[in-house]
Structures are given as structure tokens and as C-alpha cells.
Amino acid sequence: MEGMIAMAPRGTQGLAEELVDNHLLPSRSEADGTHRRLLEVALLTFGERGFHGVSVRELAAAAGIQPSSMYAHLASKEALLMELVMLGHEEHRDRLRAARDSAAGDPIEQIRSLVRAHVGFHAEYPLLARVANRELHALKPARLEKVLKVRGESEQMLQETVAGGVAAGVFSVPDDWLAVAVIGGSGIRVADWWNPELGYTVEDVEETYAEFAVRLLTERRE
Amino acid sequence: MEGMIAMAPRGTQGLAEELVDNHLLPSRSEADGTHRRLLEVALLTFGERGFHGVSVRELAAAAGIQPSSMYAHLASKEALLMELVMLGHEEHRDRLRAARDSAAGDPIEQIRSLVRAHVGFHAEYPLLARVANRELHALKPARLEKVLKVRGESEQMLQETVAGGVAAGVFSVPDDWLAVAVIGGSGIRVADWWNPELGYTVEDVEETYAEFAVRLLTERRE
DNA sequence: CCCTTGCAAACGAACGATCGTTAGGCGATG
DNA sequence: CATCGCCTAACGATCGTTCGTTTGCAAGGG
Numbered sequence: 001m002e003g004m005i006a007m008a009p010r011g012t013q014g015l016a017e018e019l020v021d022n023h024l025l026p027s028r029s030e031a032d033g034t035h036r037r038l039l040e041v042a043l044l045t046f047g048e049r050g051f052h053g054v055s056v057r058e059l060a061a062a063a064g065i066q067p068s069s070m071y072a073h074l075a076s077k078e079a080l081l082m083e084l085v086m087l088g089h090e091e092h093r094d095r096l097r098a099a100r101d102s103a104a105g106d107p108i109e110q111i112r113s114l115v116r117a118h119v120g121f122h123a124e125y126p127l128l129a130r131v132a133n134r135e136l137h138a139l140k141p142a143r144l145e146k147v148l149k150v151r152g153e154s155e156q157m158l159q160e161t162v163a164g165g166v167a168a169g170v171f172s173v174p175d176d177w178l179a180v181a182v183i184g185g186s187g188i189r190v191a192d193w194w195n196p197e198l199g200y201t202v203e204d205v206e207e208t209y210a211e212f213a214v215r216l217l218t219e220r221r222e
Numbered sequence: 223m224e225g226m227i228a229m230a231p232r233g234t235q236g237l238a239e240e241l242v243d244n245h246l247l248p249s250r251s252e253a254d255g256t257h258r259r260l261l262e263v264a265l266l267t268f269g270e271r272g273f274h275g276v277s278v279r280e281l282a283a284a285a286g287i288q289p290s291s292m293y294a295h296l297a298s299k300e301a302l303l304m305e306l307v308m309l310g311h312e313e314h315r316d317r318l319r320a321a322r323d324s325a326a327g328d329p330i331e332q333i334r335s336l337v338r339a340h341v342g343f344h345a346e347y348p349l350l351a352r353v354a355n356r357e358l359h360a361l362k363p364a365r366l367e368k369v370l371k372v373r374g375e376s377e378q379m380l381q382e383t384v385a386g387g388v389a390a391g392v393f394s395v396p397d398d399w400l401a402v403a404v405i406g407g408s409g410i411r412v413a414d415w416w417n418p419e420l421g422y423t424v425e426d427v428e429e430t431y432a433e434f435a436v437r438l439l440t441e442r443r444e
Numbered sequence: 445c446c447c448t449t450g451c452a453a454a455c456g457a458a459c460g461a462t463c464g465t466t467a468g469g470c471g472a473t474g
Numbered sequence: 475c476a477t478c479g480c481c482t483a484a485c486g487a488t489c490g491t492t493c494g495t496t497t498g499c500a501a502g503g504g
Contacts, residue, residue, distance in 0.1 A: 049359045050359065178422070178427065178430045178431070181408070181415060185408040186411070189408070189410060208400045209404065212401070212438045
């Protein structure tokens with residue numbers, strides 16, 4: 001923290017080292033410069049202490065600017081949250097979409113592909129996933145509605161794939177919806193423990209979770 | 223909300239109807255009167271909008287007293303959170319303990335029992351589980367440490383049971399730790415969607431999740 | 445080559461509101 | 475008459491946001 005050479009205009013202190021190689025945000029985000037820096041700083045702090053646990057002054061300080069300067073880049077603190085939440089939800093949905101479309105036909109390959117994408121997203125962007133999942137309460141109703149629409153599309157893909165597999169006689173479960181809850185829920189939770197130092201690669205986790213999902217959906221033959 | 227007759231000393235508005243039959247808190251909590259009411263009100267609001275999203279003025283108003291009167295019952299807002307978090311963690315651990323001990327010997331029955339307890343807790347006390355799981359960032363280090371100790375005991379039970387089943391040749395998984403992550407994580411997530419109006423009984427969900435856990439831990443024979 | 449003009453991005457100061465908490469008093473209960 | 479539960483009032487700090495101003499750079503004309 002001390003002795004750092006400023007890397008941003010007018011100097012920057014704190015957090016900077018975490019942002020150097022930044023893959024905090026998916027590449028779909030076109031934000032750059034100070035705007036991008038604010039997104040990254042918000043992601044790190046909101047992810048740790050929640051939207052209401054971080055002040056505008058702290059965000060600004062971490063980004064190396066004055067609180068008032070934020071408002072040249074953003075309409076409000078809530079708009080900053082919305083940007084992160086939407087970014088996360090859209091990235092997640094698009095990954096699921098691509099995964100599903102790449103494995104049409106065979107339900108087993110399709111669910112494997114979906115689970116890999118689902119888990120992969122939560123392992124690659126754990127902070128984004130956390131903010132997107134648990135800070136929705138801070139969004140105004142109109143914004144929340146837009147987010148939930150995207151979320152619904154993602155849920156629907158899992159639901160349809162499981163239902164399709166059941167209809168095709170490949171899957172057999174006590175309850176479709178609960179199966180999706182387990183598969184979806186366990187993947188979401190990856191964002192809460194994922195850490196490269198645990199020794200797993202993202203691919204390890206994706207593959208193992210996909211295997212578990214298939215086991216869960218298929219009945220034992222004895 | 224309107225036309226309500228006050229049921230608490232000096233009148234109470236809002237939230238009260240949710241507290242009437244209250245099974246919000248496990249019976250292990252000995253708090254009563256205003257103290258209990260504050261716990262319940264904190265649970266409802268923290269559960270929805272997070273610790274930092276709720277002010278002491280709002281807590282007091284919902285409990286039907288003045289903000290300053292809270293401090294006759296509680297040392298601080300953070301202490302109120304600590305009480306909830308600890309309550310949740312201890313109840314969860316004790317339920318797991320009882321479940322494990324009631325089914326010693328057979329790994330399959332043991333994991334079934336543990337999963338039922340794990341899921342049951344999150345379905346019966348979803349708000350408590352949510353607060354206990356995601357508001358830890360607001361606790362001071364000393365308090366956090368105490369909580370994590372309890373959490374560790376719970377994790378250990380799942381971990382040991384899975385490892386025991388693997389050692390006995392009953393379970394077979396690509397990775398012990400990831401299996402526990404899936405089983406534990408999916409159960410925790412129940413607290414985020416559980417709602418009696420979905421049409422499932424708690425027992426339904428417990429039983430189905432237990433079945434899924436067994437499927438996940440046992441290999442297909444083909 | 446200097447100088448002006450324009451503009452985006454940052455600044456310091458301050459707004460009213462709300463934050464968690466404390467002090468001291470008052471009325472009912474036992 | 476002491477204790478308990480609640481009250482009113484207020485403390486200093488911090489909240490999200492707005493204001494008017496200053497800074498630094500790039501383009502264009504003399």
C-alpha cells in the first residue's frame with residue numbers, strides 16, 4: 001500500500017494492485033477510464049460489505065478521486081450498482097444460452113454444457129455474481145424488474161433442459177423444479193467459496209459439478 | 223396493515239401480523255418481551271435489506287418503541303446482529319449433530335439424516351439462515367471468529383460423513399470436498415427460495431434433497 | 445510558434461438528512 | 475420508595491448529492 005507509484009491520472013492509492021491485471025469484469029463491459037475504475041472498486045467493496053456498507057466517499061477514495069467527481073461519470077450510487085448487477089445477469093444468461101445452443105439434442109450433453117457454463121461464470125466472476133445475487137434489494141422496483149426478467153430467462157433454460165430430459169426418458173427425478181433448484185443453487189454458491197488457492201482449476205469444478213448434475217438427474221439401475 | 227389493534231404495550235404498528243404466531247426464531251432463544259420483539263424485527267428487516275440497510279430508528283419503530291429505548295435491552299446494533307447470527311449457527315450445528323448421532327453406522331442413512339436436518343433448518347428458518355450466512359461482514363473480528371468456529375463444526379460433520387462413506391466403499395465421488403460443497407451449498411440456497419406457497423412441505427424438500435445427495439455420492443453401476 | 449478558445453474531468457465546500465448512540469427525566473409497578 | 479421501561483432531546487459523525495470553480499490538454503488562427 002505504501003510507496004506505490006501512481007498509475008492513474010492525479011494519483012491513485014489503495015486497491016490499485018488488485019486492479020492491475022483486472023479480469024474482474026467481463027469483457028462485455030465497454031466502460032473504461034475512471035468509469036471502469038469505479039465499477040471495479042464498487043465490485044470489490046460491494047462484494048465484501050454490501051451496497052449499504054460502502055459509502056460514496058469510500059468508493060471515490062479507492063478510485064483516487066473526490067466524491068463529487070463521481071457524478072460526472074455516474075448518475076447515482078444506485079445506478080452504479082445497477083450497472084454491475086445487469087452486467088452480471090446478462091453475462092450469465094448469454095453464457096448459458098451459448099452453452100445450451102452448442103449442445104442441442106442430447107439432454108445429458110446439454111445439461112453438462114449448461115452446468116459447466118453456470119459454474120464457470122460463478123468461478124470466474126465470483127464478486128460480480130455475489131453482488132448480482134444479493135444486492136437486488138437496493139434497486140428501485142423499475143430496475144429490479146429489468147434484472148429479474150434476465151434472471152428468468154436463465155432459469156427457464158435450466159428448467160426446459162431438465163424437463164426435456166425427463167420427457168425423453170433420459171432423466172428421472174422425484175421433482176423437476178427441485179432438481180433445478182439443487183443444480184442452480186449449488187452453482188451459485190461457488191461464488192461464495194471459489195478461490196484459486198484451493199487448488200482446483202475452474203475446469204475441475206465445472207467438470208465435477210457437471211458430473212454431479214448428471215448423477216442427480218439419472219436414476220440408479222439395479 | 224390498517225385497522226390493527228395494538229397488541230404490544232404502548233402500541234405497535236406494522237410487521238406485527240407477521241410476528242403473531244411467530245416461529246421466526248428457534249425455541250432455543252430465551253429472549254422475551256421487547257428484547258424478543260427486537261430480535262424478530264431485526265430478523266425480518268436484516269433478512270430483506272441487510273444489516274446496513276436498516277437503521278436503528280426503523281428497528282425501534284417496527285418494535286413500537288423509541289430508538290433510545292433499544293439500548294436498555296441491547297448493547298449495540300451489532301450485538302443484535304451477533305445474537306441472530308449466533309442463534310442461527312448454533313441451532314444449525316445442533317440439528318446436524320443430533321441428525322448424525324441418530325444414524326450412526328450406515329453412511330447412506332447418516333448422510334440422508336444430515337441432509338434432512340441441513341435442509342430442514344434452512345426451510346424452517348430461512349430469514350435466520352440468510353442473516354447468519356451473509357451479514358458476517360458487519361461483525362467485528364472477535365465476534366466473527368466465534369461464529370466461524372461454530373460453522374466449522376457443522377462443515378466438519380458433513381465432511382467426515384462423506385469421507386467415512388468413501389472409506390467404507392459406499393460412496394464414490396470425483397472429489398470429496400466438492401461433493402460437500404454441492405450438498406451444503408444447495409441446502410443453504412433453500413433459504414433463498416423457500417416459500418410455503420410453492421406447494422412443497424418441508425418434509426418433501428428434505429426428502430428429495432436427501433435422495434439427490436445419495437445419488438450424487440453413489441456411482442452408477444452399468 | 446505563440447496564443448486563444450473549448451471542453452471534459454477534476455476540485456473544495458457545502459447542502460439537508462440521517463446515522464448510531466448517550467444523557468437525563470418521568471410515570472407506573474411492586 | 476426503589477426499580478424498571480420507556481420517554482424527549484440531543485450529541486457528533488457521516489450519509490448521498492449538488493454547486494460553482496479550476497485545471498490540463500488539444501485544436502485552430504494569427
